[in-house]
Amino acid sequence: MTSRANQPDQEAPRLDLSKLRTINPRDYALRFGFGALISAVAAVVVMRFGPVAGGLFLAFPAILPATLTLLEKKEGLAQAVSDMRGAAIGSLGMVAFAVTGLLLIKSRPALALVAALIAWILAALASYLLLRLLARVLGEKQYLPEIATQEAASVIEALSGRGFTLGLAESCTGGTIAALLTDVPGAGKVIRGSIVTWNDETKADLLGLDPSLLATHDIVSAAVAKEMAHRAKKVLRADIGFAITGVEGRPLHGQPSGLTFLAVACPDERTVVRRYHDDHGAGRNRERDVRTAFELIQKSLEGEPSR
Amino acid sequence: MVVAFAAIGEFLRPRGLAGIFAAAPSVAVGSLAITVVASGPSSATNQLTGMVAGAVAFAAYCLVGAESVKRFGALKGAVTAMAPWFAVAIGLWLVVLR
Numbered sequence: 001m002t003s004r005a006n007q008p009d010q011e012a013p014r015l016d017l018s019k020l021r022t023i024n025p026r027d028y029a030l031r032f033g034f035g036a037l038i039s040a041v042a043a044v045v046v047m048r049f050g051p052v053a054g055g056l057f058l059a060f061p062a063i064l065p066a067t068l069t070l071l072e073k074k075e076g077l078a079q080a081v082s083d084m085r086g087a088a089i090g091s092l093g094m095v096a097f098a099v100t101g102l103l104l105i106k107s108r109p110a111l112a113l114v115a116a117l118i119a120w121i122l123a124a125l126a127s128y129l130l131l132r133l134l135a136r137v138l139g140e141k142q143y144l145p146e147i148a149t150q151e152a153a154s155v156i157e158a159l160s161g162r163g164f165t166l167g168l169a170e171s172c173t174g175g176t177i178a179a180l181l182t183d184v185p186g187a188g189k190v191i192r193g194s195i196v197t198w199n200d201e202t203k204a205d206l207l208g209l210d211p212s213l214l215a216t217h218d219i220v221s222a223a224v225a226k227e228m229a230h231r232a233k234k235v236l237r238a239d240i241g242f243a244i245t246g247v248e249g250r251p252l253h254g255q256p257s258g259l260t261f262l263a264v265a266c267p268d269e270r271t272v273v274r275r276y277h278d279d280h281g282a283g284r285n286r287e288r289d290v291r292t293a294f295e296l297i298q299k300s301l302e303g304e305p306s307r
Numbered sequence: 308m309v310v311a312f313a314a315i316g317e318f319l320r321p322r323g324l325a326g327i328f329a330a331a332p333s334v335a336v337g338s339l340a341i342t343v344v345a346s347g348p349s350s351a352t353n354q355l356t357g358m359v360a361g362a363v364a365f366a367a368y369c370l371v372g373a374e375s376v377k378r379f380g381a382l383k384g385a386v387t388a389m390a391p392w393f394a395v396a397i398g399l400w401l402v403v404l405r
Binding site for chain 1: 377
């Protein structure tokens with residue numbers, strides 16, 4: 001299994017025209033509505049508290065909550081967080097806009113807003129490029145997908161609520177699922193442990209997978225995922241065993257990047273398996289893997305009697 | 308302006324770069340243009356003075372927001388981060404601008 005660090009902001013700048021297909025006029029109407037609402041609020045504040053107080057609302061984050069919510073829904077939380085970080089850089093441009101406008105509006109009112117817009121884009125782009133360069137020089141990398149703590153907490157709560165413990169065997173996610181779950185307060189009571197096996201040898205040595213199974217099946221297959229889940233349950237003495245095996249980054253032994261199998265060995269000996277093969281790039285694949293793992297673990301608890 | 312900047316932000320990659328357009332002064336451009344035409348440059352000067360403080364508050368909003376969105380999800384995180392915007396904006400207005 002191969003993997004790359006998730007570095008969403010180190011890709012080259014480009015226009016993604018495939019997004020044309022996903023345009024929804026309602027999304028834009030929503031943002032226009034928020035913009036109009038804040039203009040009205042600013043007008044009311046001007047009348048009540050004067051133009052300086054009203055001016056505060058010209059830099060109010062009116063549209064961002066709607067933008068980020070739509071982005072999270074369409075492309076995931078990591079992209080929403082990146083957008084917010086970009087907005088933080090852009091806020092320097094907003095300061096430049098206000099200062100430039102302030103300096104020019106009395107002497108050249110017709111040109112002031114155009115000059116202010118130019119100052120905004122130049123300051124924002126310069127800050128973005130400088131920070132990007134710094135990140136590259138300092139070798140900044142983002143290793144974990146950005147999943148809201150609440151999502152991992154819901155798995156811990158579901159396990160605690162039913163009195164079950166969980167053991168994990170991770171291959172392509174390299175321990176990411178366990179890292180996020182164990183970040184939740186109280187995880188120690190329900191997470192028994194996690195075994196990260198990055199190749200055939202460790203799958204046999206640490207998990208005790210039968211070498212003949214590995215010889216007769218692809219390392220990324222339903223049979224291997226199932227057996228990993230059962231072995232995680234047994235080796236870690238947990239009520240539930242979870243396992244994931246997949247191909248991330250580049251094809252492996254003829255299997256395409258993105259092919260992934262997840263399995264849950266339930267307390268009643270049922271095994272739930274899920275497979276997908278779509279490839280979104282290493283970083284987003286991993287985010288999807290983690291989310292699907294959380295969902296599958298919770299789903300497998302449905303119908304299980306509490307302990 | 309709001310729709311134009313939102314559309315640019317939609318197509319631009321990576322998201323960090325697109326985020327710059329999420330902080331575009333789209334509401335400000337329209338409002339200030341109307342103010343200049345309706346009330347003259349003097350009123351716009353006062354609004355721009357307030358906007359400098361608002362922009363500083365916006366930076367605080369984004370810095371807190373990047374963490375709160377990560378922790379609570381997009382909508383809850385973005386709304387939670389409005390608290391520092393109000394604190395910084397009203398604080399600067401009361402202490403410096405009033």
